Every structure is written in C-alpha cells, then in structure tokens.
Amino acid sequence: MGSETPCSIHLLTPVVTEGLRTLDELDIFKSPGTQLTHSILRTGPPSIECEVDQALAVPGTIKQAIKAERNGASAVIIDCMGDPGLRPAREAVTIPVLGPAETSMHLAAMLGQKFCIVTVLESVRPMMMNNVRLYGVQEKLASIRVVDIPVLEIHQRGDEVQEALAGEALAAVEQDGADVIILGCTGFLGCADKIRKRLLVAKYDVPVIDPIPATFCMAEALVRSGLSHSKKAYPYFREKAFVGYEISRV
Numbered sequence: 639m640g641s642e643t644p645c646s647i648h649l650l651t652p653v654v655t656e657g658l659r660t661l662d663e664l665d666i667f668k669s670p671g672t673q674l675t676h677s678i679l680r681t682g683p684p685s686i687e688c689e690v691d692q693a694l695a696v697p698g699t700i701k702q703a704i705k706a707e708r709n710g711a712s713a714v715i716i717d718c719m720g721d722p723g724l725r726p727a728r729e730a731v732t733i734p735v736l737g738p739a740e741t742s743m744h745l746a747a748m749l750g751q752k753f754c755i756v757t758v759l760e761s762v763r764p765m766m767m768n769n770v771r772l773y774g775v776q777e778k779l780a781s782i783r784v785v786d787i788p789v790l791e792i793h794q795r796g797d798e799v800q801e802a803l804a805g806e807a808l809a810a811v812e813q814d815g816a817d818v819i820i821l822g823c824t825g826f827l828g829c830a831d832k833i834r835k836r837l838l839v840a841k842y843d844v845p846v847i848d849p850i851p852a853t854f855c856m857a858e859a860l861v862r863s864g865l866s867h868s869k870k871a872y873p874y875f876r877e878k879a880f881v882g883y884e885i886s887r888v
Contacts, residue, residue, distance in 0.1 A: 645861045646673040647854060648706035651717040652695040655684045655790065659717055663827060667851045669858055675711065677702050685789035688761040689768075692722040697883050699723030700730050704887060707731040713857040717824050719757065719849060720765050728872035730887060734860045735867065738849035739766070741856050742820045743775045749845045750818035752780035754810035756803055757822025758792070760784050766822060780816035783809065792825040800829050804836040811842050819846045827851075 647668070651659045661676050668674055679698035683691040700723055703714050713734040716724055721737030728735045746753035753775075755766055763782050770779050785802035792799055803826065810816040819837075821830060830848035837844050860866065877886060 643862045643864070644712065645669070645671065645858055646675065646710055646712045647857050647861075648709075648711035648714045649674065649676045649717050649850075649854075650699060650702050650706065650714055651676065651678045652682065652699045652702075652722050653685055653718070654679050654682050658685075658789075658793075658825065664850070664854060667854050672858060675706070675709070677706070686718050686720045686722060687759050687789060689765055692718075692720045692765060695720075696723040696726060697885065700726050701883075701885055703727040703735060704730050704885070707733050712861040715850070715853050715857055717850065719822050719824055720762075721769060725872065726875075728867045729875045730885075732869070733866060734857060736853050736857050736860075738824055738853040739769050740773050741853040742847045742849045743770065743773050743778075745852055745856075746818040746820050746845075746847055747775050747778045749847075750816075751778070752814075752816050753778055753818040753820055754781045754783060754807070754814055754816035755779075755820045755822040756783045756785065756806045756810065758785060758787055758789055758825075760786070762822065781810055781814040782822070783814075789823060789825050792823070799826070800832050803829055804833045807833050807837060807844075807846065808840055808842075811837065811840075811844055817844055819844060821846065821848055824850050 661674050682695045682698045706714050715736050719739045721739045724737040766782050770776050783806040807819045827850050830846040834846040
C-alpha cells in the first residue's frame with residue numbers, strides 16, 4: 639500500500655437540498671490520482687440542525703453508502719457535522735466511512751488540550767454534546783458556541799458568518815480556555831483561514847479545523863494505508879425485510 643494505491647472518495651451530503659456542495663470546492667484538497675464523487679439524498683431533511691433532522695437522514699445515508707461501495711468508492715465521507723448514519727453505514731460496507739465530527743474532535747484532541755466547537759444554531763448543541771460523549775472526548779471539550787445562522791443561509795450571509803465565527807472563536811479562546819477551534823458545520827468550508835488570521839492578530843496561535851478538508855485527508859490516508867473500520871466493532875447487518883426501506887447489501 640502507498641501513494642500508488644487507487645483512491646476514490648465519495649462525499650455523501652445527507653440532505654435533499656441541491657447546490658449546498660460542489661466537487662470543485664474540494665479539488666484543492668485531493669492528492670494526485672484521487673477521484674472524487676458526490677451524492678445527496680432523494681428523501682430526507684433539507685438541512686440538519688437537530689436530532690429529528692439527523693434521524694430522517696439516516697436511511698438514505700445507509701443506502702447511498704452501499705451504492706458508493708458498489709460503484710467502486712474507496713471511502714465515504716458523510717458531509718455533515720452531526721455524522722448522521724455513521725455507525726449504521728459502517729455496518730453496511732467494508733470501505734472506510736468517516737464522519738467530520740468524529741474526525742475533527744479526535745484531531746483537535748491531538749492538537750491541543752481543550753477545543754471549542756463553533757456551530758450554527760442552539761438546536762445543534764445537544765446533538766454535538768451527544769457526539770462529544772460518544773466519541774470519548776468530553777474531557778477535551780472547552781465549550782460549544784453558536785453563531786445563530788441557519789445552515790441554508792450560510793452562503794447568502796458569507797461575510798456575516800465569518801465575522802460571527804471569528805468573534806465566537808476569539809471568545810472561546812479568551813473566556814473558555816480553548817486552544818483549538820473546530821468549525822461545527824461543514825457549510826463553513828473555506829472559513830478556517832480567515833478565522834485563524836483573526837486569532838493571530840489577537841496574538842493567539844490556535845489551530846482552526848475545517849472539518850471537510852481534515853476528513854478528506856484522513857480518508858485518503860486510510861485508503862492508502864489499507865485500513866478500514868473493524869468488522870468486529872461494525873459487523874454486517876443481517877438481511878431482512880425492512881418495510882418501507884429499500885436497503886440491502888446484496
């Protein structure tokens with residue numbers, strides 16, 4: 639295994655809203671020889687901002703992960719900081735399935751002592767907190783802060799989003815003791831550099847993790863290292879009649 643290993647990453651955006659993600663946004667992150675594909679859901683929520691939204695995204699996420707593996711994907715990235723369907727999708731395929739929340743939190747735990755997640759809305763906080771506990775990094779969490787901007791308004795309010803993110807990131811460092819910042823929505827793609835520069839102006843040399851690029855690099859590393867999730871931890875689901883759902887590995 640190594641850099642010559644074929645690598646095809648499938649980005650699965652677990653909502654039904656078209657146009658939230660384009661492959662052009664990720665071209666600068668991929669290594670030479672890496673192919674990138676993308677899908678959204680046919681049924682599910684328009685955005686993910688609470689546990690209900692996340693639950694409604696899970697069946698379609700499982701189905702799309704299976705389809706991606708059948709179509710030759712080497713790994714799947716779930717394009718949402720709620721990591722909807724992450725563990726069920728791992729039970730459905732053999733290829734690595736990565737969630738940006740899990741990846742970013744463990745990366746943040748490596749890069750500093752305490753991290754802050756800056757996310758979209760107050761309704762996201764319980765979902766984030768549940769994942770912090772599940773991923774075993776609760777002792778590393780300094781805070782979860784919100785900018786009070788819905789997911790579907792991020793692109794239209796770009797300057798306001800970056801200003802709000804920078805303000806909350808600075809407050810997290812100064813007031814909460816954070817020494818790493820995680821952008822808590824994959825819709826914040828591309829904002830990390832400006833926020834880091836704002837922190838540097840304030841004399842804080844603090845990493846700012848943009849979840850999708852970080853997860854993309856991790857997916858490539860797993861593929862090129864020949865690694866995937868444990869089938870003891872994530873065994874195949876048993877085939878049965880799922881009424882109302884067309885989900886099958888065979």
